[in-house]
Amino acid sequence: MSTQLTDTAYVITDAPEPGRTPTLRAVIALLARxxxxxxxxxxxxxxxTIVQPLMLMFALGYVAPIISVGPGAAARATQAATVLLAGMLAMVVLFQGLFSVAMPLMQEFGVTHEIDDRVLSPIPVAAVAIAKVLAGAIQGLLAVVVAFPLARLVTAAPPQLHINWPVLLTLAPLAAVMCSALGLYLSTALDPRSVTAMMAVLLTPLLYLGCTLYPWSALGPIRWVQLLSLANPVTYVSEGFRAAVTTSDHLNLAAIYLALILGTTVLLYQGIRHFRRRVTS
Incomplete structure (x- = not known):
């Protein structure tokens, strides 16, 4: 502890203590806030977490199977619930990643300027961005915990669950971090004046070409769409949850993990680079 005399008042400052990690403590404090x-x-x-994903499950997993008639209706209802469950989990993780990171950042950059206070703290600018991504990932995981049991209650028939705990416990955090990194990248790389419109445009193909409503293998008859969906990061989130909690067909797990790791690395690197450029410009 040291005391500095100025013309007007005494200013007390904390001298750094050996062995402390101020960057880590600051990141934890930002997360806690x-x-x-x-x-x-x-x-x-x-x-x-609830409104849009559960409305989708209600329409396609409850209403559609009930009004469906003919032989095999019960089996189709179970299949629909199984396929949609993984897609709904991918949706909630994506929504949390985009809207818990991108939207607050847009506000902090353009309206409240709260981000200025964060980057003035004595930690690297990259640590501020990483704290934002981690906060969004935590919210994504909380959303999965909340939405998963609710989805089972909404559908007309119970999904065929088969929880692979090692896959679920490793894939869910990785998917949450990747979606939050996507939110960081979009909110910092896009023009602030058009970011809301661009995100609205991007959200539709991300969701509906991301294998949320069907497994990737079902796209076999439309080969060009099947190949195009491999460029969509949400495809790997949907297929990963399909492998983690259901009995549905899914992409190879090695391909899913590789895509999620590469996607997280690229999006986080680019997001931090654009974030640093925005706060220093």
Whole structure:
């Protein structure tokens, strides 16, 4: 502890203590602050987690099978619920990654300028960006915990569950970090004046060409769409959850993990690079 005399007042500053890791402590503090905000304002989190994904499950997993007639209707209902469950988990992780990272960053850059206070802290600018991504990933994992049991109650027939715990416990955090890194990248790389419109345009192909409503193998008759979907990061999130919690066909696990690791690395690197450029310009 040291005391410095100025013309007007005494200013007390904390001298750094040996062995401490101020960057790590600062990142933890930033994470804690975001989680406190989440606890005090749960409405946005609940809306992102429940409304759209569960409405999709209700329409396609409950209404459609019930109004379906003919032989095999019960089996089709079970199959639909099984396929949609993995897609819905991918949706909630994507929504949390985009809207818990991208939207607050847009506000902090353009309206509140709260980001200025964060980057003025004595830690690397990259650590501020990483804290944002980790906070979004935690919200994505919480969304999976909330949405998973609710989805089982909405569908007309119970999905065929087969939980592979090693895959689920490793893939879910990786998918959450990748989707949050995607939110960081989009909010910092796109023109601030058009980022909302661009995200609205991008969200549709990300969701509906990301194998959320069908397994990747079902696209076999449309080969060009099947190949195109491999360029969509959400495909690997959907197929990964399909492998983790259901009995449906899915992509090879090695390909899923490789794509998620590469996607996370590229998006995080590019997101941090654009974030640094935005805060220093």
């Amino acid at each position: 975001d989680l406190v905000v989440l606890r005090r304002q749960p409405g946005n989190f609940i809306a992102r």
